[in-house]
Amino acid sequence: MEKTIAAKPTRFGQRKVVPRACVADPKRHVRAFLCEMLEELGFTTCECSHSHEVAVVSNAELPDLFLLGFPGEGVEAAKVLQSLADEGFQGQVLLVGPRNSLALSALGQLGAKLGLSMLPMLATPYGEKELRASLADFVPIQPAPRPPVDAAEALHKGWLELWYQPKINMQTLSVCGAEGLVRIRHPHWGIVSPAYFIPDDGDPHFAALSEFVITQAMADWHSFVSESNAIELAINLPLSFLTSTGSLKTLEGLLPRHPAFSGMIVEINGTEIVRDLKAAKDIADQLRFYNIGISVDDLGTEWPLLLDQDELPFLELKVDRKFIEGCAHDRLKQTVCRRILELSDELGTRTVAEGAETRDDFLAVREMGFDVAQGYYFGKPMERKKFARHTFRRSAGVVAD
Template sequence: MQRILVIDDDYDLGQFVAEGAQAMGMECAATTSAGAFLDGLNPETTLIFLDLVMPEMDGIELLRVLSQKRCNAGIVLMSGADRRIIQTAEEWAEDLGLSIVGQLQKPFRLAELEVMLKRHLELGRRIVTEPAAHIFVGEADLRRAVERDEFVIHFQPQIEIKTGDVVGVEALVRWQHPDFGLVFPDDFIGMAERLGLIDDLGWIVMRRALADISRFSAKAGRNLSLAINFSSYSLQDARFPNELFALMAEYGIQPATIIIEVTETGLVQKLASSLDVFARLRMRGVQLSIDDFGTGYSMLKQLRLVPATELKIDRSFVQGMINDDHDRILVQKTIEIGHELGMRVVAEGVETNQQLAFLGSRKCEIAQGYFFSRPIPPDELMRWLGLDSTRREQEATAH
């Protein structure tokens, strides 16, 4: 059972949130008092709707208290303040170790509230089915995992916005830990880099993904692209292109099918050491994508030097663009820059039809996100590819 607490000095708004949650089968209580809110908080609380601007104790103060109490509930921030203030509060709360589900800028509609509630439910399912998110694993465990190949690949479909067709998939690695279940990349990629295991891990993922992409394409009835993220450390290795070319030949994969993603932050840190690798990949037809575009610090230099074929807009901008003028402008300008430089633009983190419609109106080519499908195992993707677009959207909405 989902147990929700709402704190807002506007009684009517608190009741609006409570009624919306109850309509979705959730248990919800609302209060206008910080004292009553803290009295009602307990380990069974799963989600909190928190107003930032309140007379008795403001939301910033309450976030600090929640951190001190080691609150594990998801939190939705609400405010009528400038969205940049809400964003600052969100980033600060995450630095405190709190779990922020999202933000709602007042006034908001029932549809926006429902998006937050569904996002919370999806995150809850992910914790249940993938309970090892944000755990600490040992170096010996990771070395053993690479030796024993304890990794699995999940794939997230990429959709051409104009036609609704599936045009590719992104490969995402998970560690199938014998004790903890599925462990997410954030919890082991950094360690793999420190231990010098990242190349071995990268090739495990690539080999398995190449083996799968052919059958995905056959099921879809068209050649699908395969996007895969390689560590900036691997992309400094002059041997990388030849090893990739040999592997593609082994599996009969055309170079243009492969999209190597590298994060913008990784480019900032390792750009000069990777330019020769980028050039050789592009000369053979392999595509390059700048991932999480807009989150780094040297965008113009990267765009001038890297022969990228694709820009990938970070999900944080996509999720904020409907209600935030700054995010909307940044998304729009990123699309324009990408097109003027001859690049395809991909938006990740698409969760609503409204977001998809806005991206389509700005001629963004590709979208991926929970609106279509979460990352799923290969066999589940094969079944998903056999559905028509309407059934896919219905299943995504149901989840």
């Protein structure tokens, strides 16, 4: 009986799921690098290292794209192409290799002869811009729509991950910490942001989600220490979880007993804090004895409500990104930022500018006197291994005066 093969849509941006790509290359570090780049472009990825794996991967993962990166001689790559043809592969194939390579040209001709849909070859060396251009038909102009994802299902099936975004010390221009941000690696939708799955405070699964965040952050902290160096981590927890029975005991039991552990930060939304300031202050007072500081996250228009307090036991004030994005050219935003900085000086807290996406905004928040900055200008949220490579193996002083 012949294998039934579904027709491939002409434009992946209209699909109900993100495109799937398989990276075929004998070198593990090359596969890891390409998978990272493809995931940043919106693909879900899989990989194989040898031609005999092609049939299994093709049938199990149903990729829309095979990215074939065998350098040097093309014998093994030719076997991959033959296997794809034998499996009736209906997706597209992108060959990656040295420019002006005879073997690469021969592989392109072989793929076409076998009836495979061959994309124009991608010559090495290349960057994200060149890869994106090669895969323009796969990368949607707008993100594909995603339905809400059930947090309980994600917890049960192990889809949750903690990604990290660097925080930059404005004086030394070095990485001084990182915020852990929850992501779902969904088998069909790819990487899903919290907007699609974070439950409401009253949801019975919120406690389990919070415990996952704490447990994963502490496990990752141990990994960072063993691989390179200790780093101050910040995680987001709701005030309702911290005030629930047994939460502080749970939190204390998960903290590292390592001598390099100097503490961590728990970020609580500013609106939650001003709604129940007494409870927030009580929790902050208790957490200080465990080397945990509270950050007032997304501090925005509610900041005047903190003015009349004689003492606030918070470690930092983190200004909402809507006052940071574009602040370099907006005097009203600068005024709000300066008032919060004045409040911080009175309270003895440090300040974080969240949402520094451009060089102009970075220079503006540095000139205003923020202690720490965070945003895409310094780095996007990254999965743990990639964050470790970028943070500990590269110089963090990448922003010039």
